[in-house]
Amino acid sequence: MAEKHLKILQRLRALFKRAKVAPRAGGEVQPAAAAACRRRPKRGAAECIAHFLAAKDTGPRQDRAFLQAVRGFCHGRERSLPSCKQRIAEKIRDIMHKSFLALEARLVGCMEAVAELSKFHPPLRTDLRQSIVAWALGMVLGGPPIQAxxxxxxxxxxxxxALRRMLRGLIREDPSAGHLDTLLDQLLYWLRVSWPAPRARAAALLRDVLLDACKMPGLNISSQHTFGHVVAKLSVSLADPEAEVREKAREVFGQLMQLQQKKQGRSQFTWEEDPERPWRESYAHLITAAEVFGGHLSARQRLSLQEAALEDALSLDGRWVREGGLLVLLSLLGQARALLEEEEEIEDLRSNLSALLYNMWRGREVPPEIAALLPSSDE
Structure with a gap:
């Protein structure tokens, strides 16, 4: 009898080793769940997701199986998720946070899973969505350098x-003005960091996000009251010291101008060139953008543009940010182009801008129009 029991135990042990049977108790996701995902795509994916949500500690292998299960389930024609969408997204965020020393394939899988998860409703919580986007932007745009x-x-x-697909999915999940404003703010932050590469990537990503947002029915960013804020913050990038950033910023403005042309009945817009003084081109582009958009903004949008430009002029960011913010303000006052035309050398222009910025900081002789925008001493 004992020999018979021993044979039964040996057979059960062999079945466990071949992942034919999964333990009932919670804990680490077992290989059986991952194998089920391959044998029965829909049902197996749901089981894998449920096992992972119940687990306390997971490793890279279980993380990959879970992300694959989420993507596989969302690819189907199911109308609802097997578990709470918020809980699934929280687990994905936790997996994303494991990639902090270097960019990993696991992080790519997380962004792809969020893109697929965005097909289901309701939308993710605002704080959860912002956390996911912030971590993804930090790792993809400003993470540790990638080997050559x-x-x-x-x-x-x-x-x-994968980041572009994720952001596109999140916009479609919640095509609201508030969501777009938050997303644009997160992207605009990366346009003023010290490193050139993240700024160039952020400008390209912003271009794609705006293009996706413009295609959404009923979501016209040129009609939002924060549109002036976007114009001001983006205008500064037209004078970025890196040519690649300036080029991508012009592409973004091309999209915004196309929307504005349709709204105002304009036919075309071209960037002016100055072959004899090429250093003037970026400043001229910034001034032109501020003049064109500033003349067609509503009172509320114009106020948001002034506030954002003043914030840049008084900021501690790069020199081009402070100079760009001041030029936007001077453009609204009709004084920027005259200042640009009277200078023959870039150093002369920068000296004048530096003097104006110093006076703004010290509260000395400042043009009355700009002084009206400055915070009071009590503030």
Missing amino acids: DPAGQALQQKAEE
């Missing part, structure tokens, strides 16, 4: 594509 080998470059490109 082909594998590292391929991973960076794949991560940027």
Whole structure:
């Protein structure tokens, strides 16, 4: 009898080792759940998700199985998720936070899973969505440098594509003005960091996000009261010291101008060139953008543009940010182009701008129109 029981135990042990049977108790996701995902895509994915949500501690293997299960389930024609969407997103966020030393394929899988998860309603909680987006932007745009080998470059490109898909999905999930404003603020932050590469990537990503947002029915960013804030913050990038950032910023403004042309019945817009003094082009582009948009903004939008430009002029960011903010203010007052035309050298222009900025900081002789925008001493 004992020999018979021993054979039964040996057979059960063999079944466990081959992942034919999964333990009933909660804990680490077992290989059986991952195998079920492959054998029965829909039902297996739901089981894998449920196992993972019940688990306390997971490793890389279980994380990958869970992300694959989420993507596999969302690819189907199911109308509802097998578990709470918020809980699934929280687990994805926790997995994302495990990638903080370097960009990993696991982070790419997280962004792809969020993109698929965004197909289901209700939308994610605002704080959860902001946390996911902030971490993804930090790792993809400003994370540790990627090695120059082909594998590292391929991973960076794949991560940027996954980030675009994730942001596109989140916009479609919640095509509201408040959501778009928050998302644009997160992207505009990366346009003033010290490192050139993140700024260029952020400008390209902002271009794609605006293009997706403009395609959403009923979501016209040029009609929002915060549109002036976006114009002011983006205008500064037209004078960025990096040519790649300036080029992408012009592409973004091209999209915004296209919307404005349709709204105002304008036919075309071109960036002016100055071959004899090429250093003037970026400043001229900034002034032109401020003049064109400033003349077609509502009173509330114009106020948001003034506030954002003043914030840049008084900020501690890069020199081009402070100078750009001041030029936007002077453009609204009709004084920027005359200041640009009277200077023959870039150093002369920068000296004048530096003097004006110093006076603004010290509260000395400041043009009355700009002084009216400055915070009072009590503030």
